[in-house]
Amino acid sequence: MEASSSQQDFDYLLKLLLIGDSGVGKSSLLLSFTSNSFEELSPTIGVDFKIKHVTVSGKKLKLAIWDTAGQERFRTLTSSYYRGAQGIIMVYDVTRRETFTNLSEIWAKEIDLYTTNPDCIKMLVGNKVDKETDRSVSKKEGIDFARQYGCLFLECSAKTRVNVEQCFEELILKILETPSLLAEGSVGVKKNIFKQKPTESDATSSCC
Numbered sequence: 259m260e261a262s263s264s265q266q267d268f269d270y271l272l273k274l275l276l277i278g279d280s281g282v283g284k285s286s287l288l289l290s291f292t293s294n295s296f297e298e299l300s301p302t303i304g305v306d307f308k309i310k311h312v313t314v315s316g317k318k319l320k321l322a323i324w325d326t327a328g329q330e331r332f333r334t335l336t337s338s339y340y341r342g343a344q345g346i347i348m349v350y351d352v353t354r355r356e357t358f359t360n361l362s363e364i365w366a367k368e369i370d371l372y373t374t375n376p377d378c379i380k381m382l383v384g385n386k387v388d389k390e391t392d393r394s395v396s397k398k399e400g401i402d403f404a405r406q407y408g409c410l411f412l413e414c415s416a417k418t419r420v421n422v423e424q425c426f427e428e429l430i431l432k433i434l435e436t437p438s439l440l441a442e443g444s445v446g447v448k449k450n451i452f453k454q455k456p457t458e459s460d461a462t463s464s465c466c
């Protein structure tokens with residue numbers, strides 16, 4: 259995956275969504291991927307997004323990556339952002355077992371309820387592997403869950419950047435291999451018929 263030089267010219271716009279419990283590191287993963295940096299972040303209020311241009315398999319892509327708040331009080335608001343997503347990254351913290359348990363209790367159910375695209379690609383990501391001594395969810399458990407729910411799977415660290423780029427790249431490659439997600443009329447349309455652009459005001463959601 260290469261960063262694209264031209265910001266104007268792209269073959270496909272892809273909508274990706276990050277979900278998972280509060281504090282698992284969704285915003286940190288996004289910052290690590292888009293800015294190569296790691297810093298202390300405040301909990302997300304509602305929804306945020308970042309744009310990144312990359313080239314994957316010779317295709318120029320404009321990624322609109324939506325970062326949802328994990329806190330329950332924002333759940334009604336964040337559910338509307340599943341619409342039209344071609345890829346969903348479900349994040350848990352390998353050092354906090356309840357964030358893994360909540361994948362089946364909450365997040366897989368949310369995907370079933372709110373995803374509009376039946377072929378949407380799901381990726382399970384176990385974050386914070388730099389804290390190996392605090393680990394409470396084994397890699398095998400992650401693999402088993404991903405197999406059961408038909409997700410791609412990787413463990414990563416937003417802090418050290420281990421596997422961060424790979425998470426996005428694997429997801430994007432799978433999307434590019436799925437023609438229905440790129441068809442005209444879906445959100446992954448070619449730029450000339452893309453009408454609905456995320457704006458700053460979309461991202462600054464108000465509290466409930």
Ligand SMILES: Nc1nc2c(ncn2[C@@H]2O[C@H](COP(=O)(O)OP(=O)(O)OP(=O)(O)O)[C@@H](O)[C@H]2O)c(=O)[nH]1
Pocket residue numbers: 278279280281282283284285286287297298299300301302303326327328329385386387388389414415416417418
């Ligand atoms: N050690 C370590 N800490 C991390 C990592 N990723 C995130 N953190 C820390 O975990 C805490 C929560 O990170 P966030 O990125 O704000 O979590 P979030 O999932 O976006 O949380 P919400 O916005 O509330 O949903 C912060 O203190 C981060 O610095 C990581 O890979 N390793």
